[in-house]
Amino acid sequence: MLSRPGAAHLPGDASWLVRERTPWLLQVLRRSPAVRARVAKSMAGARLRGRARHLATLLLNPDNAVVEATLDWLGQSASSQARALGHANRTISDLKKKLKAERQRRQYAQEEAREAGKLLDETRASMAELEERVDKLVRQLAVAQHRLQDPQTAAAALLHALERPPVPRDDAASRDPHGGTAPPERYNDVLLAASAAASLTPEELLAAVRAVVDPTPPVPRVEVVEELGLRVTPLGGDTEIGGSCLLVEAGGTRILVDAGVRTFDGRTLPPRDIERALEGELHAVVVTHAHNDHCGYVPALVAQSPRLRILATPETVRLMPMMWEDTVKVMREQDRSLASWGSAATVLYGPAEVEAAAHRCEEVPFTVPRRIGELTVELFPAGHILGAAGAVIRAGDRRIVVTGDISGFRQESVDGYTLPDSSRGADLLVMETTCCGDTHDDRELRVGDFVREVQEICQGGGRVLIPAFALGRAQEIALILRRYLPEVPLRIDGMAADLSAAFEAATADSAHPLKIFGDSVAVADRPAELDTFRTGVIITTSGMLTGGPAVQWAARILPEPSSALFISGYQDEESPGARLRKLAEEGGGNFTLPDRSGQVTVQVKAHVATMRVSAHADRRGLLNIADEVGAHQTMLVHGLPNRQRRFREVLRLRDHDTTGTALWRPA
Template structure:
């Protein structure tokens, strides 16, 4: 509410200021009104001539009838009316001032209450965030406890089996003693031949036991592979080896090889194919038509081991044979697969479609209890066949397999590499694999000629350094098992000044690598220095500089989606893909979009499509853990098998590589049933 006398006071001030006595002096009308208010009112009340002059000047607002009426009364020719009108105006002004004071107090109170409300909201949000963080931490802790419970339960069950105890002891005794450890190069099995003499630890243990070392090792071997107590009459023809690829033959994923001899049927690997939901090996029904006595797992990647819990559901007494590292890593991979399949199943149900999970948590626990740890170089009898594992490089615990029945032998490489990595040495072909009847060899990179490992590492290091120096962040999607840990160790070794976060499943597996290798001659130290574990994968924003290593390696889901949404729009940042990209994956789509110079990437995040601007640098930095064309030829030459069968690759590449093998004198076996 404005002062009702203000128009009259201003008009009167203009009359006073127009007098000759004040001419030439600078006066402000509004200030004159403020300083001389009472004098002006007295003059208006006593000087009719002044009122006449004010009426001439005054332009009252036509939309304010109350002001017009009051002005009419004040400017009346009757002095009594004027005085009464002025008293009324003064009363109205006092009421106006009182209302203004109340309004001010009210506004101050409202402001104070709003401030308190904002403070309370902030505290509430902080408390809610802290509670959510605590809940997330508890969930992660519960998940980790469940994983450890599963591993401990499986370990306790395995330790009750004398064969497992003997195999673990034999594997430990066959390791070189740390007193003779002269560094990683001496620990690389490719740098020395297979030794017939007992390993130093075995000799020390035998000496302590007061027995001959050879007899000591033979006794352990007998516990692992007991000899038949009664002679059996066996038709030699029945023991001939038969091989049938059931998955991962002319494709990458879902690896599974059926091996038969006599009355024994075993699988080498049983992996999942990519899909929604995850898919079993392509022709697994052919194996499920009869008994399966064991599955030998070459390594813990899901495309080689992910179907094992479903097999244990069907065959509760199934033997699951792998190296100790693989036996410890597989339950984590199975648990993650069961979780993802459960989430997909719920999502499918919401949309009224079918997508039942292949197995659940109980199946994982049952499969973990069936694991038997078999050290490299130790024979294990499975019915009519004997299997032996040998180092295959690739990832921690990876193994190739020699399968023998009677006088026949086949060699299955699994995924294999010959170069030394940060986390694992290269392959070591044993004598038992030489001149085998059949070599079943992976062919992932049979059409590629990779640059030397050191060159590829240096290219990656240089690219990361450039982005970091330019003030950007680097996102590296990586496979949770193997590649992520390799990248973290490369960053720690070559770029110790750059902060590195390991997120999601990759961080969980990294911790497992440290724990599993703690007693090894050369334990792995991934975390520490500049490498740390992300605390909350849902809040990547605080990490403003450095490298993020997270899953999934093909951008198909996981925390990488949120990281990509934060980093890809940044012009100074980068995303470096580090491995194989399935043709249908978001990673392969991203590479195609880069070639097309597209502006956005559309990804599926838990059933919700997200459009991510593509402003960052995007490159492929191949750090493949597979042997390339040259490496595969070296393996074929070293084994010297009568025939070579290619699996785990693309058919068009396999055809070209088979021609090269034939030119070099290697026998040819079509990718399919073999006997």
Template sequence: MTSDPLLPILQAAARVLLSRPAMAGTEHDAEQFAAERRHVIIDALIKVPALRNKIRGELELRRDQPELDASSTLVLSTDDDVVRAGLRLLELLNKSDTVRETLRARLQARISGLRSKLEMEKGRHEHTVKALQSAGNALVDAEKRAEELETQVAALQGRLHDPRVLASNLLAVLQPSPGLTRDSAEARDPRNERLDGQDRSPVVVAAEIAGIEPDSLVTALQAIISPPQPHLSPQVTVSRERTLRVRPLGGATEIGGSCVLIEAGETRLLVDAGLIPGDPALPPRHIDEALSEPIQAVMITHAHTDHCGYVPALATRFPDLRILATPETTALMPRMWADSAKLMGERERLHRRWGTDSEPLYQRDAVELTARRCEEVPFGVTRTIGDLTVELFPAGHILGAAGVVVRAGDQRVVITGDISGFRQETVDGYSIPDSAREADLLVMESTCCAEEHSSRKTRVKDLVRAVEDVYAAGGRVLIPAFALGRAQELAMIMRTRMPHVPVLLDGMAADLASSFESVTADRHSPLRIFGGNVSRAERPEHLDLFTSGVVITTSGMLTGGPAIEWAARILPEARSALFLSGYQDEESGGAKLLRLVEDRASHLTIDDRGTKKEIPLRARIEMMRLSAHADKRGLLDIADEVSARQTMLVHGLPRRQEDFRQILGVRGHRCVATGSWQ
């Protein structure tokens, strides 16, 4: 604050007054006197010209205070009116300094208030932007679901106009699966039940309505599906022997991109055509070796992308390609294909922006085309494809998963696909048919051939206990899970064993849960995933408002999707937890997180839309494996039950496969190298 401009004059006046004889003998400080007698001194300055003269003399001796010149000119004037005016002016200036400081303080407070309001408005703006983004995401999700429904409707309409596909799917509904046990999931399927408690199968009733014999109806449908081959004249020779030839084209000594080529005579059949996971996803490793000649059909063991993701590319290349799978797999595959097409399209747009090439393997229109051509094949029912006959059997693993028995003459090859023997919430274990026993070749997956898992019951119990601990402490649990199979399995575990714990399903996992319910709706015991304590997540509201419970979402390896958004909020919470539930690729976010935990790191760095973010690691982080693959003991049981003349291992890692071959050899099984077989 500026100093009082009158103060030097008042102090000079005080010194003059204190020097008078009347003040002799008293001890007074001029500064104190000036402060205490301010009004008295000012009154004296106005009324006593002699005092002003004395002060002028006093100030003449103190020229070290140049600031006195302006004020002394007014206050010490010989004109009383000038003195009065000068004193009022100096008093006003003194007060104005105080006023300025007061105004400055008030202005500063006002500025602080405005800044607070600005921050509040910024927060509201950000919230509004997020809400708009959420609404936009919700709209995109709604549009995506609408597109998927349109694809399904178009596929169904397409099937109605394709006689072969229509006949195949009609036969799948009418023809019961033979040899089913009463407690199996397939036996509970109403399509396999006798009607009205009578010994009259659906095909018998349909034949009666059509006015023909049941065998004639089945024969007619089979003829539409696989038209009889024209008889060859004696002069015509067969260019290839009708013996089975087997060659893995993908997923042989790696996990992903599964594909096996089977040939007999002029017939070429693929069992699976999957993508190799990654960015970008790649086709089966050696698929080019099969594309130089026509392929009559592809038989899909189950709807995981690493087993079916390349099918739309094949369907585009081969217009007459038959696509066969179980009814459940047929229903689930289009959703997986649509997601792959979307991801490939996004990657293409990103690369185009940077001026690089990235051609997608297929686009959305190929998904619709492929979905139209899918033929449903129930378990235990044979289909003829040229010189080959195929039959599917339950493989456990996930809903609709199948193993395949392929026959050419008296030769048989069994391909397990991904397989498991234990009962899960969504599917039973495998069931080896008699047609598979003592086959010429068993092509067996070996994902977990080096592992010995604890019992399914124990693993589920451990998971439930861990979730209970976190929930009881008031925290929330994030479980990144594979969208198809694992997520639905986890949700049903939570629903049946922990009905008091709120559970959210998010992302593609929620969409496929709805598909599980619709696919099994006609069963006597349909799958119920949503309802009770399980509901669909709504973002961004639930990200912060859902403070206690379980979140199950994609991606299972923490490579993207909603799991990243949830992890950014849950990992910093000391009372919460993140449980990884399945296999983690070495380069995945999940594997990186586990390494950070092992190294006792304090933060996880993530890339959020081009911005690096540091996330504190305070939550409990553990691996809770719920594998849907048979382990070493389970695979040995399968090999023993099939008891094939030779066994080939696929879908695994080379060193583990080699060790497992030695174990199979000790058990009396003859193993062949992973490669061409005849």
């Protein structure tokens, strides 16, 4: 065909012609017997085999009828093949669609499986938490039963009830018949009834019960400080925040004011110089309040001194065992984490030591002196958190005042400090300095700003997460919201919920009982409400986002543009809370949260803010305390060295004589 003149315009060679023009070539063979004859002649020497040879014989046959029949058969075969190919293509297309659908279904199933696995993990974690809570309640019940059976512990509880100040009455029976109001009662109704039943005067009954509480017989002596050898030595929490511990010695009596733990490099550690306290017999530890940096080491002390007395306010006695239980849990988690890195942590104590320490606790009401050998301790309200106390300690005719953590402003959960007359003109004032370099804004303004922001988020259909410290901060925030936004649903989760219930129980019989739960406030139903609680406020632990329920809530809330997370309280520089605050200041982005199974990364779209409501006295408040006490000398503790140095200079300018944060003896 290519030899014909008309083929000159064709773009290709013989291979192209066969590949691109096969139907045309077959039609030429059909119409031209001469072409068939020429092709047959040219292929006479070709060696064709099988079907190719038979097909060539038929197509090149001189009989037109044979060629026609062959081409018809080829056409039908091609059509059949085309139909088969079309069917195959359609089948392949359908299978591809089904495969795509199955892949999508598999992806959905995998996502659902992941979500189900996540929900299962969260449910297991919640069940484990519930089991822990049940175990804690069982241990608390055992402690309460033991306290009822132990004579000295029962006597301490009885003494607290007998020493409680009488409730002021304003009725006709309490009025002076000649006008005015009768003098206030000296004794409460319980003491009067008990003394009458025992046929003793109130003073005789109190003396008898006090003798059981403190069986140390009085030794006649001339009470002068030189004989008693009064010494005050900071053993921790002096130029740092954490591990608070103060050793007070007089005569043969040695007591500690606080024994807290501190955290360093992923470990829970005792007070820095606690070994010095253990060089001799310890008679008691006076705990100012239930925060772990003030009380967390007490169970370890009881393990080493089984007869150690533990004195604290009734509220602190109720709260401390719960904090100790949590410390045991934290130390075990630290131990597992450090073990995975080939390092070892020291677990300071376990549940048995917590139970033993709880048995040794004695309730001491405010303003009622309690004798401990050569020393007398009087507690006074310090504000800060529920049950927080300062202490006036007498040694003969000398007095020292220890503020503990202190604040002078009224909070929702507790009033400010009240200094007793016995504190005025003390020989030494040991004063905390957490915020000695700060001047706090007006509290009502800060609370108002916080409430307005929460209200805006909730009115916009979002939810607010507030990771908070379980003791004190969580309850204070809950009470603020209950007061100003009673219509907003509020959930309290984790240990914060247990401690909130303890706040209610501890104040139930007081003149001002705290009501946290009820109406729109309830314990969070986790994990169900992680996704179903869509509008409202969640308060939960931990305050630094290092673990606990706060991480589960944050993983869901941080990606929500309409929601918010409020960081409250102090944040360690390396804590997730501090990192989140810095990320928010830089405009947001991806954030990694710690998780039980490792880490989880979320995109931060929620509003991140800081709630600044301190429970410590600021510089002005501390100066007021120093002025009110008017001590001969002042020692600064529980703060940072640079800030203490500047604050010491301020005190000097106000004519306050200061002493170094070290061993002190009266001049």
